[in-house]
Amino acid sequence: MQTLQTHWNTEVSSLLEKYPQWQKMLMSAIDKPQLDVGYCPFVIEIFDQYGLLAGKINKFGCYECKRSSNQQSKFVAWMFDGELAIFYVDLHMLLNRIAIREELTL
């Protein structure tokens, strides 16, 4: 089931306002349906406000960037094949478009 909250607390809302592009992507992703059952991303990339954190391509390779300790990630966004699929701020999961079918995750 998609977990989403459109009424975020003030802290989260003001954070998102600082990153209008991400805010826009998040709002448009929230309106999209969940990913198809059994959908397996070919490219997974994970971002924070500084940009790419890590990426993984099936059978192709993995890569990552570095952060210094004063570069805290204010949010983390998982992109599946270029589509925003997961987005969270601290412990607040603001977007989860993955339909979990346990047998499919075995």
Add this chain to the structure above:
Amino acid sequence: MSDIFTLNSGDATAIQQHYERVIETLLRTLLNTENSGDKQQQDLKIFDGDRLIYGRDNNQFRDDISGISGQLLNPQLIAELQELRSTPAGDVASGVINKKVELDGKVILQSDRDGKVLVNNFLQSESNQSRSKSEVFETSNIVDEKQDYDSHSLINNSNNQKPEIKEDISLPFINGSTRVKESLQVLEDSPIKNILISEVEQLKTELKALQQERSFYKELIEQRLQQPKNTSWWQQAINNVSTVVQSVNSAIKMGIREFKENSVQHSSAASLKTLFYLQTQPGANQYTAGEYQISRQGALYEVSSEATGKQIMQFRSTPLGVKVEQGNLDSTQIQDISSLRHSLKKNEPLPTTFTPIGKQEAEYFKVVEKVTNALVQYAIAQQQEVEIDGVFSYKWRASPQGNVHIEAKDGRGVLLEKDGGKLKTNMSQKDLNYFEQILPKLQPSQVEGSRQVAEGRRELMME
């Protein structure tokens, strides 16, 4: 090209000056130099070898970075300067050959013909400032805020620029994957949290393994890493690699070809995994269809052609997908699996090549009948048409006359329609398992009464 217009020399000069200011601001941000209004304009010069490529030379202003006004900046050079800026003297900034940056006649950055950094005043001065470290960090945080905020407006149109990830090398670095794992640990416990943690752990393991071997795709991945702010780099690369890669060489071309082939195999494996999941009972280890057979041992799946008996694919199921171990699909097989994918997506009947053989079908209809009968019996017990709109998965209704309608709430639409003697079903094995599980709740209560009926109904709604 048809948008040629003429303007007077005064306007041309104004435009040129404005443009120079834009470039200057960008370069200064990149190089992190000051240019406050009350200070006299500093003289910034950039050299490629002995050639001045940016800056004032006598009375002439050279600018090979931006080229002709209106064209995109030279992204390669911008990336190289950034690399040089973040590499300490003595280390090698790969690919940054013979570059020199001067500020007011003083060399502040320089690399030699091997990319070795000879001068880097920025990092030197940063490390010299350790005594007022906390102050420096606070300041750089503010700069970071501004930079990451500003650069977000570039996400979708900065394909040819390398936005800066500001680094302060005097602080300890952490790997991106470690950062992701830490961020996940803060989340509340949930199935998705576990899946994402497994995924990132697997990524970390593969990163370690990859460090051992020189990946064939290394060059392409390196190119990707040059645009860390771009969230759809791979999609753009596949559509037209030259939009994201400055110089497309044969290694890049081969990488893209390989990427596409892998992508096809990957989506094929994903469809076959979904097929197996939807069409078999939990714990089953084989699925035999018209022309293909899928067998499973734990997380490892093998797919073979029924006609030849030859294995055509081997893949492993992972927390968030599949990993193709071996793939040897011919064009017909790719086409068959593509039709399968289409059917699964549209919830249409499976193509004959993947239809389960007779025995499974007979069993399937037996269970469908059992489920529909039980729903009708429930309506008879209630003496009226019943409609249950579950919270999570299904919405269904049944009438004492024997009509049944079931639809999925996950977007697949109508799964079963029984009207008089007609039956149309697209229930998967998993759907049937669900309804079989709720059958006991549909049995008439031992003690009749409206309270029990209401409670049973409420319980079903919560399914």
